[in-house]
Amino acid sequence: EIVLTQSPATLSLSPGERATLSCRASQSVSSYLAWYQQKPGQAPRLLIYDASNRATGIPARFSGSGSGTDFTLTISSLEPEDFAVYYCQQRSNFITFGQGTRLEIK
Amino acid sequence: EVQLVESGGGLVQPGRSLRLSCAASGFTFDDYAMHWVRQAPGKGLEWVSGISWNSGSIGYADSVKGRFTISRDNAKNSLYLQMNSLRAEDTALYYCAKGDCSSTSCPLDYWGQGTLVTVSS
Numbered sequence: 001e002i003v004l005t006q007s008p009a010t011l012s013l014s015p016g017e018r019a020t021l022s023c024r025a026s027q028s029v030s031s032y033l034a035w036y037q038q039k040p041g042q043a044p045r046l047l048i049y050d051a052s053n054r055a056t057g058i059p060a061r062f063s064g065s066g067s068g069t070d071f072t073l074t075i076s077s078l079e080p081e082d083f084a085v086y087y088c089q090q091r092s093n094f095i096t097f098g099q100g101t102r103l104e105i106k
Numbered sequence: 107e108v109q110l111v112e113s114g115g116g117l118v119q120p121g122r123s124l125r126l127s128c129a130a131s132g133f134t135f136d137d138y139a140m141h142w143v144r145q146a147p148g149k150g151l152e153w154v155s156g157i158s159w160n161s162g163s164i165g166y167a168d169s170v171k172g173r174f175t176i177s178r179d180n181a182k183n184s185l186y187l188q189m190n191s192l193r194a195e196d197t198a199l200y201y202c203a204k205g206d207c208s209s210t211s212c213p214l215d216y217w218g219q220g221t222l223v224t225v226s227s
Contacts, residue, residue: 001168034213034214036151036214038151044143044151044201044214044217045217046213046214046215049206049213049215055213055215087150087151089213091212091213092211093211094165095153095156095165095210097143097150097153098150099150
C-alpha cells in the first residue's frame with residue numbers, strides 16, 4: 001500500500017497570504033496525484049488531478065506541482081472561502097488518501 | 107447535472123450486515139468506475155473500494171477485504187456495497203464517488219453527500 005504523508009497537519013494563515021501544502025508518497029506515484037478540498041458538513045471537492053491539472057471550475061489561484069514522491073498544492077492568495085481541510089490522493093496503485101492538512105484562519 | 111444519492115445507512119449491531127446503495131444520474135453510468143470512500147467522525151478520508159465500468163476490476167482497502175463486497179448494476183445506474191461482519195471501527199459516513207475514467211485508478215470528480223453507518227450494540 002502506498003502511504004501519503006501530508007504536512008503540516010495544520011497551517012494558520014491570513015486572507016491574502018500564500019499557502020503551501022505538501023504531500024509525500026512512500027513510493028513513486030509518477031504524476032498520479034490529486035488534491036481535494038473539504039469544508040465542514042460537505043463532501044470533498046476535486047481541485048487538482050494528475051499533479052498539476054485544475055479540475056473544472058477551480059480558480060486559477062490553486063496550483064499543483066511535483067512528481068514521483070513529492071508534491072505541493074499552492075494557493076497563491078487566500079480567499080476567506082479557502083479555509084478548509086485539504087487531502088492528497090494517489091491513483092498509481094488503486095487509491096489512498098493522505099491524512100489531511102487543516103488550513104485555518106490566523 | 108451529475109447526482110449521486112446514497113442510501114441504506116443506519117444503526118447496526120457489531121457482527122451484523124448492511125447494504126448501501128448509490129443511485130447515479132446525469133452521466134453515462136456504464137462509462138465510469140465508481141468508488142466508496144468513508145470518513146469516520148472527525149477523521150480523514152479512507153478509500154474503501156472501487157469497481158471498474160464493467161465490474162472487471164475491483165479493489166478493496168485491506169481494512170475491509172473479505173468482509174465488504176462492491177457491485178454495480180449498469181442497467182439501474184446503481185452502485186452497491188454489501189458490508190458483512192461489521193465492526194465498531196466501520197462507523198463512518200460512507201460516500202459514493204464517481205471516477206474520472208473507466209478503470210479503478212482515477213481521480214474522483216463527483217461525490218454524493220454520504221450515508222451514515224453506525225456500528226454499536
